[in-house]
Amino acid sequence: MVVILLGPPGVGKGTQGVLLAEVTGARHLATGDLLRAARRDGTEFGRQAQGYMDRGELVPDRLIVDLVCEVLGTLDCETGVVFDGFPRTVPQAEALAEALAEAGRQVDRVIVLEADDELLVKRIGGRRTCSTCGAVYNVFFRPSRREGVCDRDGTVLVHRADDDPATIRRRLEVYRQDTASIVRFYEGSAARLERVRANRPVAEVQDALREAVGTP
Ligand code: AP5
Numbered sequence: 001m002v003v004i005l006l007g008p009p010g011v012g013k014g015t016q017g018v019l020l021a022e023v024t025g026a027r028h029l030a031t032g033d034l035l036r037a038a039r040r041d042g043t044e045f046g047r048q049a050q051g052y053m054d055r056g057e058l059v060p061d062r063l064i065v066d067l068v069c070e071v072l073g074t075l076d077c078e079t080g081v082v083f084d085g086f087p088r089t090v091p092q093a094e095a096l097a098e099a100l101a102e103a104g105r106q107v108d109r110v111i112v113l114e115a116d117d118e119l120l121v122k123r124i125g126g127r128r129t130c131s132t133c134g135a136v137y138n139v140f141f142r143p144s145r146r147e148g149v150c151d152r153d154g155t156v157l158v159h160r161a162d163d164d165p166a167t168i169r170r171r172l173e174v175y176r177q178d179t180a181s182i183v184r185f186y187e188g189s190a191a192r193l194e195r196v197r198a199n200r201p202v203a204e205v206q207d208a209l210r211e212a213v214g215t216p
Pocket of ligand 1: 007008009010011012013014015016031032033035052053054056057058059060064084085086087088092123124126127128136137138139141142162171198199200201202203205
């Protein structure tokens, strides 16, 4: 099954995407994570993406589409995919449809996670991540056992570079500009689109997602 998680920054796409992929045996494919890994590795691609990310703008479609197609090319047709943060524009959605069609596949579910801006800003403000394993914590809602240190590998937790207040505001604006057209695109497709309120505990949101994709 091919599932797309849409939603504003901080709504929980990453948190929920990892859990949903685990339970369905799918690959969690988060373009933000791939971009941050490319930056950490100092690749040319990471360097090209850096300025856009730091300003809270979208990275150009051609870079993102190449990145996603490269990963898709490594998966067999049986492997489910949970997309997180992709597609974000109609050209990205069209490119995904084309790449999947070549493999005889299509997008099955599109789930729009929703929450109020006030909560999103609080979640993002409290987010801390592990730069070694990518684990995500929250000082308000999901603290690590030892303050400031990753439970899994002991790495010191960091605040994401684009999680400062000005960039958060810009990321929210960019999300709003592009969402309506993406939602319209999928409403006119064969995929089933559902909206899930994400202002609830992680486990409750996860239950709603599993119901939406038909996984117990
Ligand atoms: P990306 O990494 O995709 O960031 P985003 O969309 O802004 O989303 P976030 O990662 O901020 O939030 P999330 O929804 O994953 O929430 P999370 O689970 O972490 O993109 C970053 C940048 O990369 C973009 O700005 C752009 O420049 C570029 N980019 C990426 N993809 C692109 C594309 N396709 N095209 C062009 N450019 C692209 O949760 C947030 C916090 O809340 C965490 O601390 C978590 O622990 C906590 N939390 C989550 N759920 C709950 C809950 N239910 N209750 C309490 N706390 C919760």
